[in-house]
Amino acid sequence: MLRSVARKVLSAIDGWYYRRHRLQTLGPVLYLGRSLYHGPEIHFEDGTSLRDNEPIGRLHFNNASIAALGEGSLHRTGLRFAKLMRLSLYRLAQCAQSNPDFRDVSVFEGVTWIPEHGKVVGFVSEPVPRSVRRFWLSAHFRILLWAFAPAAQTRAKGGAEPRVYRMTRAALTRNRDKLADSG
Numbered sequence: 001m002l003r004s005v006a007r008k009v010l011s012a013i014d015g016w017y018y019r020r021h022r023l024q025t026l027g028p029v030l031y032l033g034r035s036l037y038h039g040p041e042i043h044f045e046d047g048t049s050l051r052d053n054e055p056i057g058r059l060h061f062n063n064a065s066i067a068a069l070g071e072g073s074l075h076r077t078g079l080r081f082a083k084l085m086r087l088s089l090y091r092l093a094q095c096a097q098s099n100p101d102f103r104d105v106s107v108f109e110g111v112t113w114i115p116e117h118g119k120v121v122g123f124v125s126e127p128v129p130r131s132v133r134r135f136w137l138s139a140h141f142r143i144l145l146w147a148f149a150p151a152a153q154t155r156a157k158g159g160a161e162p163r164v165y166r167m168t169r170a171a172l173t174r175n176r177d178k179l180a181d182s183g
Helices: 004-020 064-069 074-097 132-148 152-157 171-174 175-178
Strands: 025-028 030-036 056-059 108-113 123-128 163-168
Touching: 004 132, 025 074, 030 074, 056 074, 074 171, 074 175, 108 171, 108 175, 163 171
Parallel strands: 056 108
Antiparallel strands: 025 030, 030 056, 108 163, 123 163
């Protein structure tokens, strides 16, 4: 009962956030927004650089869609999530190529609690640096996990260490065929 109420409240907040930041839906589990990067210059292995005040594509998870994966084993829900994520990333590749709002974006970035993975499709990740922001993100992610995680094992783990995931346009383009297999 309490999880159901929490889902409704968090879904309403997600809806407001979606409208407020003018996010676009990218398949079943991702939203995309655009903002400016603020931070130190970052150099990627493929030669891409991201500098302060450059445009960046912001990736956000569709929590309600992830919750709709349903109950089941951690392995089974993980496989369903991976398939939906690949489809969403394929749609990101299409959007990056065809949407004029994202043609000048060289890096796409998201923050999540998911442990490091995604190298096979071009993601690089690192822990969010220790800060007040990390503390609040951890608390937020714990609440999201408790409310939305479809697998009881995921909720029980309670791990909510925030990680930044980045993918360059070059990596997205290079891995588009891998992603198309799920599209």
